[in-house]
Structures are given as C-alpha cells and as structure tokens.
Amino acid sequence: MRVNFLQVLRDNHGRVINYLRLAVTDRCNLRCFYCMPEHGLDWLSRTDLLSYEEMLRICTLLVKNGISKIRITGGEPFVRKDIMSFIAALSTLNGLHELTITTNGVLTAPFIPELKKYGLRSVNLSLDTLDRNKFLAITRRDELPAVLNTLEQLLHHGIEVKLNAVVMDGKNTDDIIPLVQLTKDLPLSVRFIEEMPFNGSGNTMTAPQWNHIKILETITNQHPGISKLADPPYSTAYNYHIPGHKGTIGIIAAYSRSFCGTCNRIRITPQGMLKTCLYDNGVLSIRDLVRAGNTDEQITTQLTNAINHRAKNGFEAEQNSVHESMAAIGG
Numbered sequence: 408m409r410v411n412f413l414q415v416l417r418d419n420h421g422r423v424i425n426y427l428r429l430a431v432t433d434r435c436n437l438r439c440f441y442c443m444p445e446h447g448l449d450w451l452s453r454t455d456l457l458s459y460e461e462m463l464r465i466c467t468l469l470v471k472n473g474i475s476k477i478r479i480t481g482g483e484p485f486v487r488k489d490i491m492s493f494i495a496a497l498s499t500l501n502g503l504h505e506l507t508i509t510t511n512g513v514l515t516a517p518f519i520p521e522l523k524k525y526g527l528r529s530v531n532l533s534l535d536t537l538d539r540n541k542f543l544a545i546t547r548r549d550e551l552p553a554v555l556n557t558l559e560q561l562l563h564h565g566i567e568v569k570l571n572a573v574v575m576d577g578k579n580t581d582d583i584i585p586l587v588q589l590t591k592d593l594p595l596s597v598r599f600i601e602e603m604p605f606n607g608s609g610n611t612m613t614a615p616q617w618n619h620i621k622i623l624e625t626i627t628n629q630h631p632g633i634s635k636l637a638d639p640p641y642s643t644a645y646n647y648h649i650p651g652h653k654g655t656i657g658i659i660a661a662y663s664r665s666f667c668g669t670c671n672r673i674r675i676t677p678q679g680m681l682k683t684c685l686y687d688n689g690v691l692s693i694r695d696l697v698r699a700g701n702t703d704e705q706i707t708t709q710l711t712n713a714i715n716h717r718a719k720n721g722f723e724a725e726q727n728s729v730h731e732s733m734a735a736i737g738g
Contacts, residue, residue: 416473418683418717425475426641426672429462431490432482433677437511438547439535441573441602445547457679459493461697465675467500468707475504478531482677485514491521498525507531509571512557513550519560529567532558535575536582537589545578558595568595569657575602576616583622584629590654598644598657619645619660626656641671667720681710683717684724690716 416424433451435443457465466477477497484490498506508522509531522530534554536542542551561568572579572586586597599622602615623645627633636646636655644657674682679694691713696706718724 414471414473416711416714419715420717420719422669422717423473423671424673424714425473426478427466427469427474427476428478428480428672428674429466430480430482430675430677431462431484431493432456432487434486435481435483435511436486436513436548437483437550439545440547441545441575451678455678457675457677457694457697459489459496461679461694462493462675463496464697464703465679465693465706466497466503468703469710470500470502472707472711475502477503477506479506479508481509483511483513484508485510485518491518494522494525494527498527505529509533510557511546511550512554513548514553515557516553516560519557519564519566523564523566527566529569530561531569531571532561533571534558534586535572536579537585538582541579541582545575562593562595570595570597571600571659572597573600573602574615574617574622580617580625583625587626587630587649587656590649590652590656593654595654596646596657597654598659600659601662603661615662618662619658622658623647641669670720673714681713683714684720687718687724 418424433456438445466474470477479490479494479497481487494506494508497503506525506527507529508527511533515530515532532554535545537551537555539549539551542554543549558568558570570586570589572582574580574583583599586599589595590597599619601618601622626647630649632650633647633656634650636648638644638646643661644659647656647658649656670684674685675693676682676689679692679697680689681691681693682689691709693706693710696709701709
C-alpha cells in the first residue's frame, strides 16, 4: 500500500478525520446477546447493501480526501461472499496507509495468509471469554475452538492482534484476569471494553456496572506492578503494561466516552449510511447519492458538508438517536 496524503479532512471542531470504519454486512454467524437479539435481525436484502463496486468508489473518494486508514467491520465480514477480492482491491488504493479488519474469528483462519499478502498488519479479534461454556452462553454458538485457532494463526503469521473483550456484569467479569494472562507469553494487546446495550432493542442506555475504573482496579489488584503506557494519537484505549509480559492491556471507555475529544473516525453502515459518530442515527445516505447518479465531486461535497456538521461528542449525538444493533451500526 502506497502512502500519499493528498488532503487533510477536518470536522467543524477542528478534528482531523482520517479513519473510516466500513461495515460490509449486517449479518453475523454468532448471536452475542449484547449485539443482537437471539434470533438475529431482519437482515438487509442484497439490493439494500452497498455493492463492492459502490464501496470501492466511496473508499477511493474518501482516501483522496484524507482518509488514510480503513477498518472492515460487520456484522461479521467473512460471512459476505467474495470479501477477499474486495480487500485486495482496497489494498491497492494510493494514499491508504493502513487497512485492518475486525472479526469474530469463526471463519477467519483460512484467509490469514491472504490477508498477510494484502498488507494487513493488524486484526481486531472479538473474544469475551476463554471458557467454552461461557462462550456458548454469550454468543449462543459453540465456536470457541475456531476462534482460538484464528488467534494462533494470526500470531503465527506475524499479524498484530488486538483482542477485544466486552466486560459484562454477571457474565464474564471473572474472565478478566485469565484474559490478562494471555499477555504474559503472547505478543498481543488484550483490550477490555465497557458494555454498551446496542442489541437492537432500542432500550435507553444505563451506565455499566463495570466501567473503565473498576476494570483497571480489578487488574491492578492482581498485578500491582502494572504501569501506564503512552497512548498513541487518536487512541480509544487507555494502555498499560505488566512487567515481564510480552503483550499489553487496553481499556476502552466506550460508554464513558472519554476519547470523544480526539475522535478521528467516521462510519459507513452496510446500507451506505454515513455516521459521523457511533451514537448518531446516520447523517447522510451515500448509497442514495451514488445510485442517483451523482458525480464524484457532488458526492465529495455532500460528504464534506456532513463532516462539517458533526456533533461535538457522543453525548450530543445520541440526544435524538435510537440504539440500533451493533451489527447494523458496524462497530
């Protein structure tokens, strides 16, 4: 992937926007209770989804205007047919510095050598527990061995792994320390995320029992030597290291939203809705713009205008929003 920064895209608060999270599907092969209802959602029809050609056009425009990092999300990206051909096309975009993917790991392992070939240096792997029975209870699917195989293969091929665990009261809080222990011998980052009830129920959000402060206290009680690391620019996580461990720890204040002031990301949902904040309802249908025959210049103008009317933070953005399923939002 060649680096050629052609533009700098900023929002109306002066924040640089250089990161796109692109959801390629709303479908998933797991049924994590915090993400979607037990029986799934009313899946989008194929015509409702952005086609690969439409997504590639949009990504090309955004990269030309300052987006230097794209993360492929879902749903679960690998349930969409021919996803690797799309990733291959994205990897050739001039100006794209970093291409990554978030996956639940169930179907991922066979694609890892190809992901490496296309320049993916980092993968976010969702894993909330190392206990098979708990995994089944949380995801409603017995797929832990497949996920652990993906983790092993990613590390074997030298791909950086960020292992994301949502911390849920009464479900997996006693898994925090076992997950932390993975960092002793493995060069990965285990990141604990405050729970957000984005499961499609539309319920009003309440503060999680386990916020970032309580998560850190739990880890510190077991590992009092843990030390704070310098957080990279635009980081959503507070990062830490335990002496003698190969890996690191991250804690993401997803509900507390302490990182909003430096947010550098936008999202595009599977149906082509631009979200300038995780917590808004979507501010622009890019799919409709593309299918109405707008030129690249017209689409770029609309995108730039939407970014220039961005909410200051997640609390402002959510005032009139409905809490969708995370599968429909794109993470």
